[in-house]
Amino acid sequence: MNHLTDINDIEKSIGSHRLCLFYIKAPDCGVCNVMLDKVRGMAENHSKLEAFYTDIIEEPLVAGRFLVYSGPTVLLLLDGREVYRASGFIDILELERKVDKLEEFSTYDITLKSATNSDAD
Numbered sequence: 001m002n003h004l005t006d007i008n009d010i011e012k013s014i015g016s017h018r019l020c021l022f023y024i025k026a027p028d029c030g031v032c033n034v035m036l037d038k039v040r041g042m043a044e045n046h047s048k049l050e051a052f053y054t055d056i057i058e059e060p061l062v063a064g065r066f067l068v069y070s071g072p073t074v075l076l077l078l079d080g081r082e083v084y085r086a087s088g089f090i091d092i093l094e095l096e097r098k099v100d101k102l103e104e105f106s107t108y109d110i111t112l113k114s115a116t117n118s119d120a121d
Contacts, residue, residue, distance in 0.1 A: 001040045002052040007061040017050035026071035027057050035072045048103045
């Protein structure tokens with residue numbers, strides 16, 4: 001799980017990956033650190049998922065851009081659009097189910113686009 005500290009790097013990562021998990025933590029937040037370890041462990045099991053995190057103090061522009069004012073917050077983004085958000089206590093099993101479904105959807109969608117493009121040829 002990458003640690004990104006610049007809004008431009010965050011935006012670039014979101015723009016260059018189909019499925020992203022963005023974890024936002026607050027400084028000196030015990031829950032944030034515990035949940036980061038759990039989210040990191042879950043993300044390692046998903047090769048199609050680009051996972052990264054930042055501290056809301058390291059990059060204050062995150063608050064306005066993603067409407068996040070406290071940590072921990074986790075966002076799932078598909079094609080640059082937010083499709084899931086959880087804050088505070090994050091249910092890791094629910095998060096993993098969402099990631100599984102989005103991975104399945106994103107694979108199907110790519111296959112569908114490829115088949116559509118092949119049919120046009």
